[in-house]
Amino acid sequence: MRKFLVFTQKEFYHIFRDRWTMIILLVLPILMILMFGFAISTEIKSARFAVYDPSHDLATQKITNKIQSSEYFTLETYLSDPAQIEKVFQKGEISLVVVYSENFYQNIVQTGEAQILLIADGTDPNTASTLVTYVSRLVAAYQVEQMGASGLPPYQIQTEVKLLYNPTLKGAYTTVPGVMGLILMLICAMMTSVSIAREKEFGTMEVILVSPMPPLLIILSKVIPYFTISIVNYLTILALGVYALDVPVVGSFMLLTMLSQLFIFVSLALGLLISSIVNTQIAALLGSVMGLMLPAVLLSGLMFPIENMPLFLQILAQIVPAKWFIAAVKNVMIMGLGVESILRELAVLGTMAVVLIAVSFKKFKIRLD
Amino acid sequence: MKVIEAHDLTKRFGNFTAVDAITFEVVKGEIFGFLGANGAGKTTAMRMLCGLSKPTSGIGKVAGFDIQKDPEKIKKNIGYMSQKFALYEDLKVWENLRLFGGIYGVPAKEINQRIDSLLQTLGFTTEKNTMVKSLPLGWKQKLAFSAAIFHEPKIVFLDEPTGGVDPAARRQFWELIYDAADRGITVFVTTHYMDEAEYCDRVSIMVDGRIDALDSPTNLKEKYKVQSMDEVFFQLARGAKAKE
Numbered sequence: 076m077r078k079f080l081v082f083t084q085k086e087f088y089h090i091f092r093d094r095w096t097m098i099i100l101l102v103l104p105i106l107m108i109l110m111f112g113f114a115i116s117t118e119i120k121s122a123r124f125a126v127y128d129p130s131h132d133l134a135t136q137k138i139t140n141k142i143q144s145s146e147y148f149t150l151e152t153y154l155s156d157p158a159q160i161e162k163v164f165q166k167g168e169i170s171l172v173v174v175y176s177e178n179f180y181q182n183i184v185q186t187g188e189a190q191i192l193l194i195a196d197g198t199d200p201n202t203a204s205t206l207v208t209y210v211s212r213l214v215a216a217y218q219v220e221q222m223g224a225s226g227l228p229p230y231q232i233q234t235e236v237k238l239l240y241n242p243t244l245k246g247a248y249t250t251v252p253g254v255m256g257l258i259l260m261l262i263c264a265m266m267t268s269v270s271i272a273r274e275k276e277f278g279t280m281e282v283i284l285v286s287p288m289p290p291l292l293i294i295l296s297k298v299i300p301y302f303t304i305s306i307v308n309y310l311t312i313l314a315l316g317v318y319a320l321d322v323p324v325v326g327s328f329m330l331l332t333m334l335s336q337l338f339i340f341v342s343l344a345l346g347l348l349i350s351s352i353v354n355t356q357i358a359a360l361l362g363s364v365m366g367l368m369l370p371a372v373l374l375s376g377l378m379f380p381i382e383n384m385p386l387f388l389q390i391l392a393q394i395v396p397a398k399w400f401i402a403a404v405k406n407v408m409i410m411g412l413g414v415e416s417i418l419r420e421l422a423v424l425g426t427m428a429v430v431l432i433a434v435s436f437k438k439f440k441i442r443l444d
Numbered sequence: 445m446k447v448i449e450a451h452d453l454t455k456r457f458g459n460f461t462a463v464d465a466i467t468f469e470v471v472k473g474e475i476f477g478f479l480g481a482n483g484a485g486k487t488t489a490m491r492m493l494c495g496l497s498k499p500t501s502g503i504g505k506v507a508g509f510d511i512q513k514d515p516e517k518i519k520k521n522i523g524y525m526s527q528k529f530a531l532y533e534d535l536k537v538w539e540n541l542r543l544f545g546g547i548y549g550v551p552a553k554e555i556n557q558r559i560d561s562l563l564q565t566l567g568f569t570t571e572k573n574t575m576v577k578s579l580p581l582g583w584k585q586k587l588a589f590s591a592a593i594f595h596e597p598k599i600v601f602l603d604e605p606t607g608g609v610d611p612a613a614r615r616q617f618w619e620l621i622y623d624a625a626d627r628g629i630t631v632f633v634t635t636h637y638m639d640e641a642e643y644c645d646r647v648s649i650m651v652d653g654r655i656d657a658l659d660s661p662t663n664l665k666e667k668y669k670v671q672s673m674d675e676v677f678f679q680l681a682r683g684a685k686a687k688e
Contacts, residue, residue: 081546085535092534278528282592285494285524285601286547287516 078288082296089270090300100266104258104308105315111250112320122206123151124171125163130179134189141213142173148209164196171195171206251316252404253377256397258312259335260342260371262305265363267346271297272359275350290439298343305339325411334407334417337424338400342367344431345396351438371397399423445472446505447599447630448493453502455488462488464653465502470632470646472598475625477644477661478634479673481681484650486634487527487603493632494524494601507598520548523592523600523629527607531588533577537568540576541591548595562590582613586620593624600624602633611639618643641673649680656680 090096124142128135143150151169154160163169174192176182182189193210195203274280283293309332316322324331349362372378374388375397381389392398403420406412414421448470455463463485470476480486491497493506495515504511507521531540538559545555563569566586576584585605593600602621606614614637621631621643633644641647641661648658657664657680661673668676 077552078547078549081543085532085539085543088535088539089532277533278526278530279532281496281526281528282524282530283547284496285519285522286544287519287549288547 079292079296082288082292083299086270086296086300090304096266100262100304100308104254104262104312107258108251108254108312108315109319111254112315121149122147122170122202123149123168124173124206125152125154125160125169126150127154127157127160127172127174128179129177130175130181132178132180134180134183135175138175138191138214138217139173141217142210145209145213147206160194164194169196170202171210173210248322248409249377249405251312251320251322252401252408253375255309255312255335255404256338256375256377256401257368257371258308259305259339259400260345260367260397261363262308263301263339263342264346264349264367265360267298267301267343268349268353268359268363269356270301271347271350272353272356275354276356291436294347294436294439298347301346302339302343305342306336309335309339322409324408326407326413330414330417331404331407334400334403334421334424337421337428338396340428341396341400341424341431344428344435347435347439348431351435370395374398375401377401396424396427446470447472447507448476448632449503449505450489450493451503453489453492453504454500455485455492455497456500461653463492463499466650466653466655468648468655468658470599470630472630473625473628475621475631475633475643475645477641477647478632478650479636479638479641479647479677480634480650481636485653486650489650490601490603490632490634494522495519521598523595523597525588525592525600525602525605527603529581529584529588531576531584531591534575536573536575537563537579537587538572540587541594544591544594548597550595558594562594566590582609582616585609585613585617589617589620589624593629596627597629599630599632602631604634604636606635606637606640614640638672638674638677641677647673649677651680 126139142148160172172194176190179189193207195206353359374392374395381392399420403417406416446469451467452465454465478486492499506518509517541559542555606617625631646660648655664676668679
């Protein structure tokens with residue numbers, strides 16, 4: 076037991092005495108969550124839009140006012156000619172054009188039908204679809220108001236997108252679970268694999284392996300410091316999410332914590348696996364960035380929706396642990412669902428943890444052949 | 445008393461035979477030099493004896509235990525200093541010593557005492573709190589050796605311990621080896637510095653995985669009718685080349 080304590084203490088010395096390790100472990104997570112949360116926000120504020128309104132009647136005025144008065148849109152200009160539409164897009168000043176059909180109000184009253192055409196810049200599909208969704212919702216809201224006021228028949232403008240749980244499309248709602256997955260993966264897998272590879276590179280691993288220190292203890296004492304720091308990071312991210320980004324923990328905190336610990340185990344095991352394959356720090360670093368970080372960013376659904384990927388990538392995404400973790404965190408943290416909603420994710424992550432730990436322990440050679 | 449025995453110890457990597465049926469014995473308190481050119485197989489042979497590498501065939505015994513069956517018991521009885529200078533650079537001098545003392549199960553009470561007396565012997569007392577990375581290489585090597593024998597093992601294995609330092613520093617290092625041998629610690633040392641070979645009680649010379657000569661430096665020089673170990677080595681190495 077004393078062997079183990081001495082060895083773990085040494086591991087903490089390595090961490091606390093290296094400025095860059097400390098920065099990566101403690102400062103980077105905070106920067107990442109704030110960056111993703113504020114700077115790289117997917118929500119849109121004060122998007123400038125133009126209106127082409129041949130009708131210019133009561134209804135179109137009201138709808139335009141409604142759009143304009145929302146915090147997301149600023150009315151840039153009225154267009155007098157449909158030919159101008161393309162020009163304003165080309166100038167890049169406008170991200171959305173609202174086009175009303177002719178005799179808008181009259182048509183509503185007489186036929187119960189009127190059209191609005193929303194034109195957005197498709198070169199940025201995310202922004203475009205967000206803007207279109209916003210406006211559709213505003214139009215729908217107007218429609219409801221009118222029904223209440225005058226009992227007019229409903230218009231044939233329907234919004235089919237439902238925005239549950241994230242009514243204002245707040246970016247942070249997807250960011251916090253995603254960044255949590257990324258950071259835990261980064262700290263556990265990358266730092267563990269690099270720290271073991273460093274001992275191989277410097278030759279100290281050889282000396283340790285010649286010693287009577289059991290391999291299980293070597294691994295444990297390598298892993299425990301990073302496990303501890305990961306828990307600290309997990310709490311930090313959660314606190315920043317709640318207090319700085321206004322993303323509440325709707326579901327059970329205990330469940331979320333247990334889920335995160337499971338994910339940490341998976342990441343640690345991946346780190347051990349990488350370090351059992353490579354012999355240098357730089358290889359460990361590359362291995363964890365290319366093999367873990369990139370898939371976690373690209374294939375976890377954090378940045379790009381998995382459903383839109385080609386089949387091959389969809390299949391590949393299934394083996395990315397972060398994908399399961401992020402999905403489960405969303406269920407628990409954002410939607411407030413209970414354990415029964417994430418059984419599948421728990422099972423997948425649990426299986427991954429068991430398999431990976433078994434494999435990496437087997438591969439961690441006591442004899443260095 | 446024999447503390448190391450090897451009988452036909454062999455290690456093959458695929459088609460390449462790194463260690464080819466070597467047989468030798470080392471007795472207690474002896475300083476045994478394990479010589480050979482780079483790639484002759486000395487490090488591989490030593491790693492087998494330390495339990496870092498599994499022999500392909502043959503028998504090896506260290507401190508009375510079989511290297512195949514009881515590697516864990518062997519580990520408690522040996523010290524090891526690797527080719528790469530292997531202390532933790534970001535730990536202080538005394539932290540390194542405490543770490544290795546702890547790993548080898550030296551009682552906590554004794555550790556501090558031993559560290560102090562050791563540093564005094566080495567004349568290192570002022571460097572107790574120095575980070576190892578700021579020490580000169582010669583000092584680091586002495587410290588690494590002291591860490592390797594901190595738990596007073598029966599045998600210490602040194603893999604080219606004095607690489608990269610000048611003959612004066614090597615001589616100082618060998619003072620420590622003599623001290624250890626006087627205390628009854630058997631020293632098994634690989635080297636390719638022939639001045640070091642002269643310091644050993646007996647040396648073996650490996651050529652192409654085989655032990656081609658094994659005797660005291662004096663006897664070897666007589667046998668090959670030369671003045672120095674350098675020349676003995678040269679003759680054996682030339683033999684290896686002639687065969688190719």
